[in-house]
Structure formats: C-alpha cells, structure tokens
Amino acid sequence: MADENVLEFANVSKTYNIISDPLLSQGRQAVLDNVSLTLRRGEIYGFVGLNGAGKTTTIKIAMGLVRPDTGTVKMLGKALNSDDLRRIGFAPEKPAFYDFLSAEETMKYSARLLGYSADKTRIAEVLETLNLHNDMDKLVREYSKGMQQRLALAAAMLHDPELYILDEPSSGLDPVGRRHVKDLLRNLRSKGKTVFFSTHILSDVRELCDRVGIIHNGKMLFEGTLKDLNPKGEDLEDAFIKMTAVLPTETTTSAPKERELTQQ
Ligand SMILES: Nc1ncnc2c1ncn2[C@@H]1O[C@H](COP(=O)(O)OP(=O)(O)OP(=O)(O)O)[C@@H](O)[C@H]1O
Ligand SMILES: [Mg+2]
Structure with missing residues (x-):
C-alpha cells in the first residue's frame, strides 16, 4: 500500500522542567506543542527547523526514548513497541x-x-x-x-530495516560524504524503504525530499510537498526564513494554516 502511514504523531506535546537553579522550580517549558505529522511508506521526509525547534525531541519520542506528555504516536501502524525498533534504522x-x-x-x-x-x-x-x-x-x-x-x-x-530515522545524518560530513549520504537515501527509497531525517541543509531537502515538515518553537508550521511549500519556486532558504519569521518566538500561539504561509 503506497500511501500507508509508517509514522504518525497526533497532537503530541512535551514539556521539560526549567531548572536553571536546582533549588528553584521555574515552571515548565513547552518543547513540543500539539505536533501532528505523518510519514508515508516509501517516501523521504525532511524534518526542518531552527536550532532548538524540537526536531531531536520529536525523533526521541518516535524512538521511545522520551515519553510525550500528551498525544499519540503510531509506528508502523500501531503503538510503538520494542519489537518494532528492530524494523527501524536509527542514527542519533x-x-x-x-x-x-x-x-x-x-x-x-x-x-x-x-x-x-x-x-x-x-x-x-x-x-x-x-x-x-x-x-x-x-x-x-x-x-x-x-x-x-x-x-x-x-x-x-x-x-x-524498512524504516530509517536519522537525526542530521549529513552534519559534519565533507562534500564527498554528503554526496554519499544523498545517494544512499535515494538508493534506500528506490528499494522501497522509508526515510525520515532531520536536517539544516536545505539543498538536501530540495534534492531529496518527497515531503517536508517544518517545526518552529515546538509547533508544526508546515507539512507537505516541496511544491506546496514553495509554489513560486523561489530560493528555498528565503522561503524557509520567511516562514519561520512568521511567528515571533515568545508570542507563538497557534500554527498558521498552510495556505497563509505559502502566500507570504
Ligand atoms: N532533556 C532536556 N531537558 C530540558 N530541556 C530540553 C531537553 N532536551 C531538549 N530540551 C529543550 O528542548 C528544546 C528542543 O530541543 P531539541 O534538541 O529537540 O531541538 P532541535 O530542533 O533538535 O535543535 P538542533 O537543531 O540544535 O539539534 C530546546 O529548547 C532544548 O533546550
Ligand atoms: Mg537536534
């Protein structure tokens, strides 16, 4: 089934204690706020966001390393269990x-x-x-x-494995290494594997991804194809910077709709 979902986050939220002084509780910081995303079988999905946006936290939740406060995560069609982990290739x-x-x-x-x-x-x-x-x-x-x-x-x-979850697989690699990783991901897709990877390298997103998710301050700003993300075909970096500038850091309350974002 080409459109079968292999990873589904539904309204996942996660907070961490803010402890700058160990004697003082300073409340909790929302790290993920109602994150919903869907990874479809056979696609390469690029997960993009600024430093601290929540990408690694999302991946840790997907791998069962961190428990969400609320929301549900389905992996390969059901709630994550340790046997499923053997069907996943994870690179931290x-x-x-x-x-x-x-x-x-x-x-x-x-x-x-x-x-x-x-x-x-x-x-x-x-x-x-x-x-x-x-x-x-x-x-x-x-x-x-x-x-x-x-x-x-x-x-x-x-x-x-049938599913790969890779947290910044190309970070720290030279141009030859990056090329290798790109070829590898394409090759995995051609064998019917599914790949979810986080990255800051927008040219890799443009070259590789079937769909893209953008997370900002713990909220999903966008999920869809590159064409939906960037209908005018402008520079992807410009489109991304424009999109993440939509919501100022402290006043984020809800994710704007896709259409509003693509028309910015
Ligand atoms: N164990 C933790 N305890 C407290 N806060 C945490 C913890 N892990 C992550 N955070 C906070 O959660 C937020 C999201 O962090 P996360 O590592 O998910 O970001 P990221 O998108 O992967 O960033 P980067 O691009 O720098 O890797 C940050 O504000 C971070 O300080
Ligand atoms: Mg990270």
Whole structure:
C-alpha cells in the first residue's frame, strides 16, 4: 500500500522542567506543542527547523526514548513497541561509540544489541556503502568526526530495516560524504524503504525530499510537498526564513494554516 502511514504523531506535546537553579522550580517549558505529522511508506521526509525547534525531541519520542506528555504516536501502524525498533534504522544526532572497538567490532556489537548477528561479509558490504570498508579494522577512536557519523549510518543499515530515522545524518560530513549520504537515501527509497531525517541543509531537502515538515518553537508550521511549500519556486532558504519569521518566538500561539504561509 503506497500511501500507508509508517509514522504518525497526533497532537503530541512535551514539556521539560526549567531548572536553571536546582533549588528553584521555574515552571515548565513547552518543547513540543500539539505536533501532528505523518510519514508515508516509501517516501523521504525532511524534518526542518531552527536550532532548538524540537526536531531531536520529536525523533526521541518516535524512538521511545522520551515519553510525550500528551498525544499519540503510531509506528508502523500501531503503538510503538520494542519489537518494532528492530524494523527501524536509527542514527542519533550525536553518535557515541566505544573507543577501543574497531569499526567491525562496533558493527557486530550494534547488531547484537538488536538481537542479530552480522558476519564480516555483511559488515564489509554495509561499510562499503558509506566508503568505510578500508577502515573497518581501525579503532573508532581513530575515526574522524565525519567517519563516526558515517559509521552511525552504517550501524543503522546493518539489519536492513524498512524504516530509517536519522537525526542530521549529513552534519559534519565533507562534500564527498554528503554526496554519499544523498545517494544512499535515494538508493534506500528506490528499494522501497522509508526515510525520515532531520536536517539544516536545505539543498538536501530540495534534492531529496518527497515531503517536508517544518517545526518552529515546538509547533508544526508546515507539512507537505516541496511544491506546496514553495509554489513560486523561489530560493528555498528565503522561503524557509520567511516562514519561520512568521511567528515571533515568545508570542507563538497557534500554527498558521498552510495556505497563509505559502502566500507570504
Ligand atoms: N532533556 C532536556 N531537558 C530540558 N530541556 C530540553 C531537553 N532536551 C531538549 N530540551 C529543550 O528542548 C528544546 C528542543 O530541543 P531539541 O534538541 O529537540 O531541538 P532541535 O530542533 O533538535 O535543535 P538542533 O537543531 O540544535 O539539534 C530546546 O529548547 C532544548 O533546550
Ligand atoms: Mg537536534
């Protein structure tokens, strides 16, 4: 079913305690406010927003790492459960590895955590897609930041999941690495996989995404196709900056409708 939803957020809200002085409770900060979004099977969905907009929090909720205060999340058609996590390839914003393991050992360990075993051939095959196969014996502590970022993507791919949730997969990558990631995401889509990724790189959004979600101050400003987002085909950065300037930071009360936004 081409239009089947694989991830659905319905009116999800999340607050965190504001604790700048540990002895004083200073109330709660709304981090996500009534977020609804839908990821459809087989698409690449770009999740865009300024620093602190709520992208990583949304992804953590999708992965069951953070619990929402209110609202519902459905993953692959039902409430998230630990078995579903095996059907997801997740690469976090700040991947953390054991320094004393090699890349190959890191991959084996990642597979084992998900209840799989991965042989050397499979590991080499996946590392090759991220151009890391010549460094598979190297210790992770000898990996550069960009290599670690790519290793996190490789670990997410190892079990050939149907859904990928990637938090800024291209951050810290050089132009060749970014090209690799773009090719990889296209390739995953061509195999029928679904990809949800957060990013600040609007050119990647333009080149890759079937649909886009824009989050601002914890509220969804927009969800739709690039054409809906940018009907006049203007510079995407201009369109994005205009859209996020619509709502001043402190006075945000409700998300304007799509049509109002696209006509700004
Ligand atoms: N564990 C936490 N406790 C308190 N506040 C938090 C916590 N995690 C995130 N926040 C706050 O939630 C808001 C959203 O953070 P989040 O990490 O989701 O943003 P983001 O869109 O991923 O930003 P970036 O582009 O910088 O990665 C920020 O104001 C942040 O300070
Ligand atoms: Mg983030």
